[in-house]
Amino acid sequence: MALDLTAEQKxxxxxxxxxxxxxxxxxxxxxxxxxxxxLAPAVAATYYGYEASQGKPVKVALIGCGDEGGILLNEHDPxxxxxxxxxxxxxxxxxxxxxxxxxxxxxxxxKEIYGKEAGEKVRNAHMYTDVKxxxxxxxxxxxxxxxxxxxxxxxxxxxCMRAGKHVLCEKLMARTVADCKEMIKVAKETGRILSIGxxxxxxxxxxxxxxxINAGVLGDIKHIRALWHRNFSWDWKPDxxxxxxxxPGIRQPAPMFRDGWFQPILQxxxxxxxxxxxxFGYNSVEELVRWRLFxxxxxxxxxxxxxxxxxxxxxxxxxxxxxxxxGVGTRSFFGDVxxxxxxxxxxxIDDSVFVTFEFPGKNHPQGPHKGTDxxxxxxxxxxxxxxNGFEPYGETVMGTRGTMVVTAESELMxxxxxxxxxxxxxxxTMAKVETVGNKPxxxxxxxxxxxxxxxxxxxxxxxxxxGGPVSRGYKxxxxxxxxxxxxxxxxxxxxxxxxxxxxxxxxxxxxxVAMADAILALTANLAMxxxxxxxxxxxxxxxxxxxxxDTGVEHKD
Ligand SMILES: NC(=O)c1ccc[n+]([C@@H]2O[C@H](COP(=O)([O-])OP(=O)(O)OC[C@H]3O[C@@H](n4cnc5c(N)ncnc54)[C@H](O)[C@@H]3O)[C@@H](O)[C@H]2O)c1
Numbered sequence: 156m157a158l159d160l161t162a163e164q165k166x167x168x169x170x171x172x173x174x175x176x177x178x179x180x181x182x183x184x185x186x187x188x189x190x191x192x193x194l195a196p197a198v199a200a201t202y203y204g205y206e207a208s209q210g211k212p213v214k215v216a217l218i219g220c221g222d223e224g225g226i227l228l229n230e231h232d233p234x235x236x237x238x239x240x241x242x243x244x245x246x247x248x249x250x251x252x253x254x255x256x257x258x259x260x261x262x263x264x265x266k267e268i269y270g271k272e273a274g275e276k277v278r279n280a281h282m283y284t285d286v287k288x289x290x291x292x293x294x295x296x297x298x299x300x301x302x303x304x305x306x307x308x309x310x311x312x313x314x315c316m317r318a319g320k321h322v323l324c325e326k327l328m329a330r331t332v333a334d335c336k337e338m339i340k341v342a343k344e345t346g347r348i349l350s351i352g353x354x355x356x357x358x359x360x361x362x363x364x365x366x367x368i369n370a371g372v373l374g375d376i377k378h379i380r381a382l383w384h385r386n387f388s389w390d391w392k393p394d395x396x397x398x399x400x401x402x403p404g405i406r407q408p409a410p411m412f413r414d415g416w417f418q419p420i421l422q423x424x425x426x427x428x429x430x431x432x433x434x435f436g437y438n439s440v441e442e443l444v445r446w447r448l449f450x451x452x453x454x455x456x457x458x459x460x461x462x463x464x465x466x467x468x469x470x471x472x473x474x475x476x477x478x479x480x481x482g483v484g485t486r487s488f489f490g491d492v493x494x495x496x497x498x499x500x501x502x503x504i505d506d507s508v509f510v511t512f513e514f515p516g517k518n519h520p521q522g523p524h525k526g527t528d529x530x531x532x533x534x535x536x537x538x539x540x541x542x543n544g545f546e547p548y549g550e551t552v553m554g555t556r557g558t559m560v561v562t563a564e565s566e567l568m569x570x571x572x573x574x575x576x577x578x579x580x581x582x583x584t585m586a587k588v589e590t591v592g593n594k595p596x597x598x599x600x601x602x603x604x605x606x607x608x609x610x611x612x613x614x615x616x617x618x619x620x621x622g623g624p625v626s627r628g629y630k631x632x633x634x635x636x637x638x639x640x641x642x643x644x645x646x647x648x649x650x651x652x653x654x655x656x657x658x659x660x661x662x663x664x665x666x667x668v669a670m671a672d673a674i675l676a677l678t679a680n681l682a683m684x685x686x687x688x689x690x691x692x693x694x695x696x697x698x699x700x701x702x703x704x705d706t707g708v709e710h711k712d
Contacts, residue, residue: 158382158546158562168560168568169619175372175569176363176618182595184370187362188618199359199631203663205638212237213321213637214295218286218311219243219302220252223325225262227300227352228252230629233268235637236300240281240293241265244435245424245444253278284435286311290318298348298640300633301325304446305453307436309334312349313341321348321643323636323662326466327458327676328669330710332695332703335673339666339698348643350636350662351669353466354628355564357635361470361628363618364552364561367569368471370595373554374572377516379471379535381464383456383548387414387500387541388488406440410500414489414541416447417500448502449492450710455484455504456539457676460548465512465675467550467561468535473523474668475515477675478532479690482510484683488542492712503712507540510679521693537679564627566620635662671696678704 160168180188187202215236217224220243228238243249253274255264266274283289290296298321301311309329312322322342328351329335342349355361368376391410393402402409406420420440428440437443437452446452447459454462469475484505490497512535518526549562557571639662674695681704682689694702 158549158551158560160560160568165566165568168570169566171569171571172363172367172559172567172619175367179367179370179372179595182370184595185363185366187359187366199357199626200634202359202362203357203631203635204660205631205635211641213297213640214239215298215300216240216242216289216293216296217252217300217302218289218315219304219325220248221245221302222262224248224300224302225252225256225264227302227629227633228265228268229261229263231300231633232630236298236633238265238269238300239277239295240283240289241277242283242286242289244284244428244431246427247421247424249278249282253282286314290315290320296320298322298636304443305458306330306446306451309338310436312338316341316345316347316349319345319347321350321636321640323350323352323633325352326669326672327454327462328666328673330454331705331708332670332674332677333706335666335670336698336701336703339670342666348636348639348662349666350632350639351664351666351672352629352632353463353664353669353672354632355463355467355470356664356668357628357631358564358626359628359631360561360564360567360618360620360625361467364559364567365470367559368552369473372557372595373552373559374556375516376472376552376554377533378553379468379533379550380553381461381468381535381537381550382546383460383464383539384544384546385415385541386544387412387416387506389413391419393419408498411498412489412500414500416445416541417489417502418444420444445502448504450503450712453504454676455680456506456508456541457510457537457679458673460539461508461510461537461679462672462676464537464548464550465535465679466672468552469514469671469675471550471552472514472533474671475522476671476693476696477535477691478513478515478519478521479688480510480512480675480679480682481688482508482679482683483686484508484680505683506542507538508679508683509536509538510683511536512675512679565625567618632662632664667696667698670698674704681705681708 176185176188179185212234213236215238217228217238220241241252253265255267256262258267265277299315301308301324303311305327308324312324315322329338338349391413404422406422406425409419410417425440428443432440432443442449442452485507486505489506490499490501492501492503514533514535515522516531516533517524518528519531520527547562552559557569560568639660642660678689692702694700695704
């Protein structure tokens with residue numbers, strides 16, 4: 156079962172997902188579907204329990220205005236989170252965050268969102284290169300959103316919390332597990348909110364998927380297959396030219412391959428930063444621009460891509476802690492950063508990773524039911540490669556009665572297992588849910604093949620992403636952050652619950668939750684580097700324990 160489904164199979168899978176959700180919703184198993192409405196997804200604010208409009212927007216600075224900073228700026232709602240200052244050191248990105256890439260692109264820019272005048276005001280008066288200077292000068296600032304390279308997450312988040320600001324920091328939480336623990340400690344000491352940007356915690360599509368899994372219709376889940384494959388091996392041909400030398404505006408040597416992580420270095424950025432990179436925490440301008448390719452500044456494919464999908468898989472499994480990880484990481488296509496003559500887009504990180512995790516199944520002693528069956532494990536494989544993009548990115552959850560496929564954070568598909576001897580699971584149509592014992596279950600397919608139902612072929616409403624764009628969760632994560640800030644009283648977040656009592660309200664992906672994701676990704680890296688199977692220690696997941704998987708590991712290149 157792969158993610159490379161045909162359009163017809165996809166349409167069928169989406170129709171199946173809608174059918175199952177409809178049945179489950181009627182039976183009260185779909186919390187993420189609005190009450191009374193058949194397959195109208197719940198309003199995110201209601202489902203996640205935040206107020207969409209806060210009355211008074213939280214005043215925020217965006218630190219790191221690169222690719223992801225541009226997405227966050229695009230997705231935020233100024234009525235909830237008002238961005239009053241920006242901080243970045245690359246002139247190109249300083250300009251791009253203001254001007255944007257066009258009104259219909261995913262990076263519309265500050266001027267498009269706040270208006271021309273406001274854009275110029277921020278460019279001239281509230282654009283910083285130095286975080287500490289910004290924290291000193293911006294007296295109205297309540298919070299920051301950090302979209303910086305990984306190695307800077309901890310120091311900058313801590314500086315901001317110590318300056319009294321609440322922090323929403325991009326994933327991966329930090330470069331080491333000890334760094335994650337320090338961030339949590341400072342959040343507690345300073346009484347600040349620390350939220351981490353794993354957006355799947357705020358995606359309704361993942362909430363639907365989790366509802367379906369929790370209802371039990373997939374049967375006994377024993378395998379999850381997640382992957383993120385891209386092909387970065389094509390020649391780099393700017394403007395269609397084959398020549399890669401002497402491209403105007405690009406510092407030489409230019410990239411050899413069209414590799415999204417090996418960005419060309421713009422002459423304007425090089426001129427501005429060639430004497431300053433060390434002051435901003437880098438060994439070179441190359442390291443600053445291509446930080447993802449170095450083990451010191453990034454955490455490789457596991458941190459950048461794998462962490463998202465391990466997060467998703469662990470949400471599906473009820474956020475249980477993993478048992479073990481092993482894997483193979485290779486750098487077999489691109490060049491080595493230590494070889495100065497090697498022009499093959501050199502790097503320090505692996506260009507392909509393949510890891511296998513064991514998670515506790517339902518009846519395992521560490522599983523959700525705290526059973527006694529130590530054989531009850533779920534095997535999760537994760538691969539990320541850079542030289543073939545045949546399959547897109549996504550997760551496949553395989554149970555004894557059915558399979559769930561989530562692709563590209565936007566589509567949800569379901570397939571049931573066929574009756575013995577009755578054909579391929581990817582082609583089966585799905586009868587509605589039936590009751591087995593007192594639980595919902597997918598009936599085995601009695602038929603297979605056939606055209607998708609009409610509703611699925613067009614713009615079907617419902618949960619499966621067939622009816623239009625699906626929010627990936629960025630908007631919701633920023634709204635939830637703002638909501639927590641507005642509730643923050645006496646340095647502890649409280650809100651009234653239905654009994655009129657005050658209860659603590661932390662963001663859904665607060666420090667402890669995100670640290671578990673960091674442990675998954677960083678321990679997988681260790682297992683690959685050591686070529687060992689590593690058993691997880693539950694103390695690693697406790698923020699008040701000094702135990703960490705990566706103590707003493709140095710990340711030099
Ligand atoms: N949640 C997601 O889906 C998602 C997707 C992409 C990236 N990210 C995360 O967002 C973060 C940023 O990634 P990106 O793709 O935007 O990288 P990027 O290189 O495009 O942007 C980083 C920006 O930080 C700036 N910067 C670097 N050092 C600085 C310093 N000392 N002071 C001020 N500015 C500095 C750079 O000039 C650059 O503009 C990373 O942690 C990444 O993992 C998350």
